Amino acid sequence: MCFSIFENDEEESDETQKCTEGGELDVVTLLLEVRLNNGEDLPVKDASGSSDPYVKFRYKDNIVYKSGTIFKNLNPSWDEEFQMIVDDVTCPIRLEVFDFDRFCTDDFMGAAEVDLSQVKWCTSTEFRVDLLDEVNQSAGKVTISVTITPMTQLEVQQFHQKATKGVLCVSEKKKEQRAHNTQDWEKLVNIVLVEGKGIRVDERIPDAFCKFKLGQEKYKSKVCSNIDPKWIEQFDLHVFDSADQMLQMACIDRNTNSIIGRLEIDLSSVPLDETLQHWYHLENGPDDSQILLLITVSGSQGAGETIETDEFNYNDIRNTRIQKYDVMNSFDDISDIGVLTVKLFCAEDLVAKDFGGKSDPFAVLELVNTRVQTNTIYKTLSPSWNKIYTFAVKDIHTCLQVTIFDEDPNNRFEFLGRVQIPLKSIRNCEKRWYGLKDEKLRKRVKGEVLLEMDVIWNPVRAAIRTFKPKERKYLSQEQKFKASTFKTYFGEIKDVVNVLASYKNQIEYLLSWHSRPKSLMAYVIFMLFVYYFEIFFIPLMILALFGYNFVKNKTSSRDEPRSTRSSLKGQKSEEEDEKTGTGIRDTLNSVQETLLSVQCYLHFATQLVQKIKNTFNFTDVWLSTLAVIVLSLAFLLLYFVPLRWIILIWGTNKFSKN
Template sequence: MLGNSWPGCKRAPRMVLKHVRRQHEELREQLEQGCDDLMEVAESYFPDVLQHFQRNSKLAESSKRLKSQIWSSVVTILLVKAKDLPLAEDGSKLNDTHFKFRLGNEKYKSKSSWTERWLEQFDLHLFDEDQNLEIALWNRNTLYGKAIIDLSVFQRENTHGIWKPLEDCPGEVHLMLTISGTTALETISDLKAFKEDPREAQLLRERYKFLRCLQNLRDVGHLTVKVFGATGLAAADIGGKSDPFCVLELGNARLQTQTEYKTLTPNWNKIFTFNVKDITQVLEITVFDEDRDHRVEFLGKLVIPLLRIKSGVKRWYTLKDKNLCVRAKGNSPQIQLELTVVWSEIRAVCRALQPKEEKLIQQEAKFKRQLFLRNVNRLKEIIMDILDAARYVQSCFEWESPVRSSIAFVFWIVACVYGDLETVPLVLLLIILKNWLVRLITGTTDAAAHYDYEYDEDDDDDKEKEEKKSIKERLQAIQEVSQTVQNTIGYLASLGESTINTFNFSVPELTWLAVVLLLGAILVLHFVPLRWLLLFWGLMKFSRRLLRPNTIPNNELLDFLSRVPDNEEINQYRELPPSAPTDQTRNNPKKKLKGS
């Protein structure tokens, strides 16, 4: 008996030791959670004190460590979502879950979420001795599960989408993980000494040739980006220099170069490759200045559509500001690139007819007065174009130009007599052909070349321009736009309410009239072909000006809906009871609300 029980006794200390280690780990994590909560409370009540404390303690310690040792790579983690997470003790769903990431001495905490979807990005620095990324799932102050990811097994300069199961609990977490900014020897760091292999280029072309277009429809193409360097960057540091690095994004794939310190003309000399999933995507190239406190400062940005790339051409591109409208700050900042894209036309066509890939990380648009005014003006221009087209058609009916009206009349008769369903795409095709001819003759290549952008480069510029304007001018501009938006929204709401009230017997006489008209429309559409109805309608429109020159142009449907009152008018038409309310009811709005 003693011999049979001895192995169990031998395993008992190990189980106790494992339990003690787990309790110690949970206690350490709870202490860190408590410290984080205290820091959040202090940040909300004493932001100046907390900033001073961080500057002189925590940030100073991390800055000292980072200055003494240079990292080998940057690990970019995009926390997307999780699934099958554990339930709370009462069986309900966790409503305050968040993840903690640890890589060496660097730690990050995600925001809390109850939808199991975060879409939050973190950048951690990878040192040679720290290759294990620790992930912990927390709900308030309770640790539910954790996982460890070995970063040494992942290929550098490539974005990996992984589902990582959690230990000690059910559930998986979805991460987009990229290890880039690598200065090690396994990546190409000197493009001057790099020579392309002709065999690899030939295999790449054969991979996307026409005979293999149906083998892998998701593999649309292959993009190669050579980043040589930049010049004329703005000085972000006190000494008149910057620590620039370049970030390249294609869809949800994100790569970056190493950081070149204390220079305004960095030479990165890096080469990157991307798998193209959609040829209509754009390549986003952004240059940042690196700071020791994990903050970055914007230096310039560039967006290049893949369809506009001239493969194998080495050239300089001008860097733009954050809004991609004007030149970025600096001495004419530029970046030197060489782009090569190989793709399959058939796969690209098949992909263009499928849903577009969702960009997981997008900058939240905050409310800005100038952005609001610009969007209103954009919508106003579209509405004005529609109104101009309607006026042009109406002018044909009014015979303002006899030649144009005669041509339109003949075209309408021919289309109604000989037209069919294929006439609709034919008309759209003729519009495209007309725009192509105009573009070919005039030589214009950009439809938005005439667009007048009024972006501000920075918030400080916003304040300076606002100070130059008088208060009266600002209030007048806001009042005009607000009045236009208010009237437009009111008209659309009134039209929608009138349409609804037509069907719900708010005015029974008009509803019964609509019933009679609908029954008549059913009979007419059943016995009379549609083309003859269109021909009759066109004859009435073209002959109205000739037979009755003093009549006013109208739309019968809108004229009928204008007779149906909206909810505001119905409320105004409602009669009040003859007895006046008492003073007590008049002074007590709650009773009045209950009575109504």
């Protein structure tokens, strides 16, 4: 509904008189009234084969009005009006039509201009303008009605009293749309766009991006120029209407704006609180074109079952699972390693992120690529969820990660805390408080979460799975260079090199016969070992090393905390480095020294590789010829003389030099 400055019939008659006697009145400016009627044959911009158009009006390069959005319609009917004051009718008013996207930049559809000088005063003039896109191609039509009315000084004052920023209009459709956008959702759909295969256009590699649409919400991915693009993007969409649960996706080439392929997924058939990982074939695309998606659907009341001790008898279910994953049933289903049950009770003393000293927390539980999300508890620092979640365990060496966020409007979430629990360290059916840490799991942050976990798994299947490649986690934190981490890792490698160097020095000491009894004993052991050596000695020696360390750990309880400290060496060094707050100059000097050492090692390795390469490609003819002769002699020697005797002769020669 639009407000007019003419509020009764008498004023309307005065308006008509004013138009006919405009020259005798004190006209100071003009009132422009625009009615946006409808659009026709607008271009398709969404994966669903439709668009969500709205119109921006510009006057003298300034946006003066923005219409409401009409969803899923290529022939929209807006029926909106607005009024504004214009001082120059020679300046046209420009219409720009866009396709609305909630989580990304809106797509330009077309534009046109209306010449206000062609409008007769006090007469409604209808314009049916042709829209042109970025390349001046036809993009449909828009119909508007324009009326220009002269205004006196008094009417200008009355207009400014009612107008907002020089424009007078209140659109009921906008109010309805705003109310619809803020309503509670029925389902939360978490989507991970991982990668694609066979994405091409006429055997050409496109600049491909994907557009998703669910109801009135949209998402647009980044552009990847590859036949097998890797997007790795995560986003959330919501289901507001249970009757509209069709997720639509289109893969588009940015260069030609052509659709490579489409995809539709009925979310009503996707089970709640389970992560669906699947390769989807693109319709109307190349035969081998596929998209890998991870889809998790959660209800508005949160995932999982509510913990009710009276009705939920967990012991019966647990006994059934123990029977299923018994060692005697190890070969029934090799890929089914086990099952993890998580009871999420509550959290306490969380960080306040909102005004008023409160937060709106919800929790996200992740096991590699499986992800579930709880409902949001509003305006509290001690939320209580009381939910049970079940995860299929694919690898016993993975970790459960529980992250708590604060929900904010416009789908912006703030991090509150995180805890990560290795599955092998879980104490079954033990209710326990876990302290929250920061995003990198290094420092303690405010808050605790109460969990009870139970993991039941088959050791035989887990052992077989251990020898297979680790499951790739698609969404992982981006690794960044850090001086302290680099220095720590380099120091650990340097320690190993130093240990090997000490062994080398010990061998050289024995070969030099500085201590005759030790050298003689080493020579006898070497001769006996080489003479009686068999290939099965190798795993036997490794087992002996395991046994030695096992006995050492059992008999020396004092070494246990020391080993724990050494395993956390990297982590503690980072924390100490952050606490000491060393200056930038000291940090740069330390990194420079470490990088110089790395450069020396790389220089040595590069030279060695280059020498080997030059030897094989006859860059140095003499060296290559010498290598051929030596290899030929080695072949003949190994053919006629057993390797055992060659090693004995070589060792005797080494020991007998001094």
